[in-house]
Amino acid sequence: MRWSGQELDVEQVDALPGLARLNNFVRSVRTPEFAGVTFHEVLAKSALNKVPGPERFGFGWTINPYRGCSHACTYCFARPTHRYLDLDEGEDFDRQIIVKVNVAEVLRKELASPKWQRPPVALGTNTDPYQRAEGRYRLMPEILTALADSGTPISILTKGTLLRRDLDLLATLAERVPVDLAMSIAVYDDELQQSVEPGTPTTAARLATVAAARERGLPCSVFLMPVLPYLTDTTSHLDKALGMIAASNATSVLHTALYLKPGTKEWYLAWLDRYRPDLSGRYRQLYARGAYAPKEYRAWLAQRISPLLAKHGLRSGRTDPATGAVLSSAAQRQAAPEPVPTLF
Numbered sequence: 001m002r003w004s005g006q007e008l009d010v011e012q013v014d015a016l017p018g019l020a021r022l023n024n025f026v027r028s029v030r031t032p033e034f035a036g037v038t039f040h041e042v043l044a045k046s047a048l049n050k051v052p053g054p055e056r057f058g059f060g061w062t063i064n065p066y067r068g069c070s071h072a073c074t075y076c077f078a079r080p081t082h083r084y085l086d087l088d089e090g091e092d093f094d095r096q097i098i099v100k101v102n103v104a105e106v107l108r109k110e111l112a113s114p115k116w117q118r119p120p121v122a123l124g125t126n127t128d129p130y131q132r133a134e135g136r137y138r139l140m141p142e143i144l145t146a147l148a149d150s151g152t153p154i155s156i157l158t159k160g161t162l163l164r165r166d167l168d169l170l171a172t173l174a175e176r177v178p179v180d181l182a183m184s185i186a187v188y189d190d191e192l193q194q195s196v197e198p199g200t201p202t203t204a205a206r207l208a209t210v211a212a213a214r215e216r217g218l219p220c221s222v223f224l225m226p227v228l229p230y231l232t233d234t235t236s237h238l239d240k241a242l243g244m245i246a247a248s249n250a251t252s253v254l255h256t257a258l259y260l261k262p263g264t265k266e267w268y269l270a271w272l273d274r275y276r277p278d279l280s281g282r283y284r285q286l287y288a289r290g291a292y293a294p295k296e297y298r299a300w301l302a303q304r305i306s307p308l309l310a311k312h313g314l315r316s317g318r319t320d321p322a323t324g325a326v327l328s329s330a331a332q333r334q335a336a337p338e339p340v341p342t343l344f
Contacts (some may be wrong), residue, residue: 026101037070037095039133044100047107047143048121053322060322061121063107065139067098069127071159072199074271075226078126080263089263094199097133104142111150120153120178120328122320130160132199141169148173153330155320157182157223161201161209171216181220182254182317182326183210187232188241195275196228203244210248219251221317221326226258227301229286229293230279233257238305242312252317253309254326257293257301265291 026041051060068082072094079089087096110116123129129140144166147154154170154177156163163181170179185206187193193203200206213220222245227233232241245253260268265287273280286293293301309316318327 073197122325124157153178246312
């Protein structure tokens with residue numbers, strides 16, 4: 001069994017009532033290697049998630065091997081998803097990690113269905129598939145192999161440098177199916193990065209992972225997102241960021257301003273009150289009308305970034321309108337117009 005010999009606490013009804021009610025709950029695991037973090041193993045009932053997108057684009061498909069994330073990014077939009085198990089979107093999201101230990105087996109059964117039409121499948125759109133737990137559970141190699149065996153295109157978005165472990169496998173799978181990678185790297189100031197996303201690998205380590213992917217011939221974009229108003233939106237910070245991204249040989253860059261939905265908003269603003277209380281009022285005013293930064297700010301940001309992209313010779317990437325992941329190269333080929341034959 002996985003993690004045999006580690007300290008087990010299977011029933012903690014008083015602490016985790018939502019989990020205790022699940023009929024697919026297996027056990028909870030603690031280990032000194034992950035101090036302060038508890039992993040709750042569950043048996044997945046399904047692996048593939050259907051995600052509705054804008055009407056003219058239809059829907060997308062995702063897989064989430066984990067719920068919650070030890071990367072502990074204060075701005076993570078997935079934080080409110082922990083409420084469905086009576087866990088909070090704050091420290092519980094960072095420290096109470098749900099692990100779908102049988103996800104690969106379930107996935108193979110779903111992919112074998114004659115109804116499966118092999119659309120691109122995205123990983124990393126909710127919580128990170130290459131967070132630290134993946135080093136022990138090793139769910140991703142089996143998931144990736146199952147997708148490729150079925151002829152299904154693969155898209156991965158991660159902050160985890162553990163992706164490097166699977167680059168050789170991904171290069172092999174890319175000979176059979178389209179594989180698109182993206183590394184999320186939002187902050188290029190080491191002190192700020194460790195404060196706002198304390199469980200993540202360093203910016204330098206993530207850029208090195210991008211370079212390693214590109215050396216293997218794999219496309220790998222960088223998500224320069226979220227851009228944090230008044231913190232990472234200065235010309236100097238963006239110029240530095242794009243210069244480092246260009247040096248990593250990234251395929252493209254995607255960017256957007258900070259998105260603060262309820263649940264995430266309170267947690268991020270609490271961090272801001274501690275780290276930069278001088279900005280608290282400006283943030284509350286900027287996000288007073290909703291989760292998105294105002295259109296005027298987003299337009300201003302685009303105008304600031306555009307010439308810097310050109311300066312560093314970088315191409316803007318495209319996101320999947322349903323999943324938010326980097327748009328699969330398979331989808332891009334399908335959307336491309338047929339070449340017009342030339343008559344001689």
